Amino acid sequence: xxxxxxxxxxxxxxxxxxxxxxxxxxxxxxxxxxxxxxxxxxxxxxxxxxxxxxxxxxxxxxxxxxxxxxxxxxxxxxxxxxxxxxxxxxxxxxxxxxxxxxxxxxxxxxxxxxxxxxxxxxxxxxxxxxxxxxxxxxxxxxxxxxxxxxxxxxxxxxxxxxxxxxxxxxxxxxxxxxxxxxxxxxxxxxxxxxxxxxxxxxxxxxxxxxxxxxxxxxxxxxxxxxxxxxxxxxxxxxxxxxxxxxxxxxxxxxxxxxxxxxxxxxxxxxxxxxxxxxxxxxxxxxxxxxxxxxxxxxxxxxxxxxxxxxxxxxxxxxxxxxxxxxxxxxxxxxxxxxxxxxxxxxxxxxxxxxxxxxxxxxxxxxxxxxxxxxxxxxxxxxxxxxxxxxxxxxxxxxxxxxxxxxx
Numbered sequence: 001x002x003x004x005x006x007x008x009x010x011x012x013x014x015x016x017x018x019x020x021x022x023x024x025x026x027x028x029x030x031x032x033x034x035x036x037x038x039x040x041x042x043x044x045x046x047x048x049x050x051x052x053x054x055x056x057x058x059x060x061x062x063x064x065x066x067x068x069x070x071x072x073x074x075x076x077x078x079x080x081x082x083x084x085x086x087x088x089x090x091x092x093x094x095x096x097x098x099x100x101x102x103x104x105x106x107x108x109x110x111x112x113x114x115x116x117x118x119x120x121x122x123x124x125x126x127x128x129x130x131x132x133x134x135x136x137x138x139x140x141x142x143x144x145x146x147x148x149x150x151x152x153x154x155x156x157x158x159x160x161x162x163x164x165x166x167x168x169x170x171x172x173x174x175x176x177x178x179x180x181x182x183x184x185x186x187x188x189x190x191x192x193x194x195x196x197x198x199x200x201x202x203x204x205x206x207x208x209x210x211x212x213x214x215x216x217x218x219x220x221x222x223x224x225x226x227x228x229x230x231x232x233x234x235x236x237x238x239x240x241x242x243x244x245x246x247x248x249x250x251x252x253x254x255x256x257x258x259x260x261x262x263x264x265x266x267x268x269x270x271x272x273x274x275x276x277x278x279x280x281x282x283x284x285x286x287x288x289x290x291x292x293x294x295x296x297x298x299x300x301x302x303x304x305x306x307x308x309x310x311x312x313x314x315x316x317x318x319x320x321x322x323x324x325x326x327x328x329x330x331x332x333x334x335x336x337x338x339x340x341x342x343x344x345x346x347x348x349x350x351x352x353x354x355x356x357x358x359x360x361x362x363x364x365x366x367x368x369x370x371x372x373x374x375x376x377x378x379x380x381x382x383x384x385x386x387x388x389x390x391x392x393x394x395x396x397x398x399x400x401x402x403x404x405x406x407x
Contacts, residue, residue, distance in 0.1 A: 043381030045085035051092035055387040060111035082406040098122035102190040104155040114155030137202030145174035171214035179224030239294035264308035281330040314347035316359035351397035
């Protein structure tokens with residue numbers, strides 16, 4: 001599942017697992033991936049989502065002082081909850097929360113894409129996080145252009161308007177085409193502008209590569225496949241190779257420009273079901289990242305293309321289609337011997353959420369997740385979705401986690 005609002009998830013959770021719909025988004029470590037001879041630290045993290053103003057800013061507008069104050073409150077909250085890492089979404093939809101020469105200012109800041117907010121949110125966030133002893137990972141979405149399908153609504157100078165062949169409309173949204181080599185270079189340049197200019201502690205991607213499947217629609221990359229197919233006869237394999245290239249090239253580039261920073265991905269937790277592939281997990285999810293998003297997340301870990309992985313294990317213990325314990329054990333085994341550190345993405349937002357199964361109405365469910373993970377040798381931490389829910393503390397579930405595990 002992608003990082004989405006509570007309303008959106010309530011509507012699609014069952015369909016995700018049935019395959020009828022996709023979403024709108026401390027043990028000793030092994031030797032570190034990519035040849036880096038250093039261990040990570042146990043991560044206690046939270047995601048701060050900016051798309052659709054899920055977490056921050058609370059609303060778009062011109063009040064920069066209020067937005068700074070809101071961000072400081074979230075960083076102070078992380079310290080209060082004894083967390084140590086923040087994943088801040090700085091490129092939610094082919095836009096920027098810093099003065100980028102590649103893409104326009106985000107509409108989630110001012111309400112109008114391309115409008116200068118008059119300050120540099122990323123510079124402010126890095127400084128304020130570091131002053132509090134927090135690590136800050138810059139969270140980018142590589143290929144999403146817009147949560148709508150109308151190019152005319154993009155800023156006049158937006159790359160997807162200047163190069164209409166770069167973007168593909170699909171499912172009522174716009175996506176950069178991963179099959180175009182020049183697009184792959186461009187999205188890296190756009191992201192790494194921030195990495196080179198700011199002292200971020202990591203580069204973080206979520207689960208959106210090729211879009212989640214939409215029933216009755218096909219992603220139109222016929223021309224890209226014809227021109228840049230590189231001899232592939234199987235389009236699915238070609239698409240996976242396109243995404244593999246992005247991951248590999250980004251990791252190599254990060255080691256060159258900011259070697260102290262870490263590179264991580266937070267995928268939908270099901271790589272493949274075991275009834276599809278014996279190497280997959282004993283799950284029955286309708287979406288499989290390998291087949292549907294063309295993201296070989298297991299391969300990236302085994303090939304050490306990333307430093308850490310944060311699978312979004314957004315289900316409860318004992319959930320029949322996708323049991324939390326089953327998936328954590330599977331990822332623990334995938335990471336064995338690779339040096340890739342494993343953190344678990346936790347669905348704090350589901351605590352007390354109307355329509356969720358009974359375990360999510362028990363304040364102790366998330367605490368049981370962390371207790372279970374203590375016995376998994378490669379789990380090195382947890383990241384909670386999302387900051388708003390860390391603040392709201394539904395059912396007192398986050399307070400219970402802190403009391404039980406973060407003393």
